Amino acid sequence: MTDSSPTDLPALPEKLSVYIIAYNEADKIADAIESVQWADEVLVLDSHSTDNTESIASELGATVKQIPFTTFGKLRNDAIASCQHDWIFSLDADERCTPEAKDEILKILATPDADAYYVPRRNWFMGRWINHCGWYPDYRQPQLFRKQALVFDDAAEVHEGYQVNGKVGYFKSSIIQIPFQNLEQLLHKMQRYSTLGARKLERSGKPVSMGTALGHGLWAFFRIYVLKLGFLDGWAGFVLAFGNLEGTFYRYAKAATAKQSWQPDNPPNSETGAPK
Incomplete structure (x- = not known):
């Protein structure tokens, strides 16, 4: 019989925080949260919604933090600073993490080979998948990243500028975005x-x-x-x-x-x- 030292044991996956930025997203926020409830922390950054976005998020077990909106860049930096864990997955209220993307995230957290990952988005609009229009694979900023690996431009009102500090990777699996319900x-x-x-x-x-x-x-x-x-x-x-x-x-x-x-x-x- 041989003894196994701690270094022989498989590495435990890194813990994951998910943040979701929201403003008056009562018709979407539940689906977004439910798609990532397997994460170690789900944080909703709400900019003082006037509908029941906050109560829906709280009922589903998410931690809700109110942050006044000035720019999207500052909002995302505040969201990152609010997360507890070193690895972060960002999700918008109109996005859904698929089971395939979840499996890929967990695999990466067990043996990461980069510091920030771009995730393709597949958009559903007017009863069909949008495969053209520049909307697929529809990468935007990295959505899975180490906490210190991504910094946004505080002054960026929209289409946030950002800087990646480290190695970049790309997902094979897609998440889903439902940009407009009507x-x-x-x-x-x-x-x-x-x-x-x-x-x-x-x-x-x-x-x-x-x-x-x-x-x-x-x-x-x-x-x-x-x-x-x-x-x-x-x-x-x-x-x-x-x-x-x-x-x-x-x-x-x-x-x-x-x-x-x-x-x-x-x-x-x-x-x-x-x-x-």
Whole structure:
């Protein structure tokens, strides 16, 4: 009989924190949390939702922390700092971790070979998988990473800039995203993100006009619908391309009109007169 020393034993998997950022996601948050309840910690970073997002998350056993929204970059940095464990998996409220992705996460935690991992997302919209439009594999920032391996730009209002400190890997398995449950949600997100994007443009000092707004909007539609083969995704592809046209146009248009001296509360007192 031989004795086994502690070094002969298989390494235990690293513990995992999952954070989910949310704002008024009562119709989505339960599915997101339930897909990661196997993790050691599930943390919901809520920006003072006015619906029952917080109560749903608490009832499902998630820890809820309220963080006022300033920018997405700062929100994600605050989320990372709030996590207890060294390994973190980030999930948005409209995303779902699949069983296949869960198995891959657990395998990596047992024997990690990188410090941050990109995870492909498969999007479901208008009753179909979106396989084109630049929406698959739809990598964004790394979603599984060591706590010190990923830092976001605090000033990034939207489409957060980030820096990876360490080796990068890529998942084979996908998670699921349900970006919009109806067209109203698409329009709401377009409105919110175009406002955040306009602020970023204003801060950058780039020249903007209504002409550049139209040009960028048309290019966004052409790039998604034609160059990225969005037309192969049927009407869903058209709606996504057109929504991107609108979002891009209004991002530049909002920045352009912010520079104008419009006085909507002080109109002319006649069709040809000067303002009052």
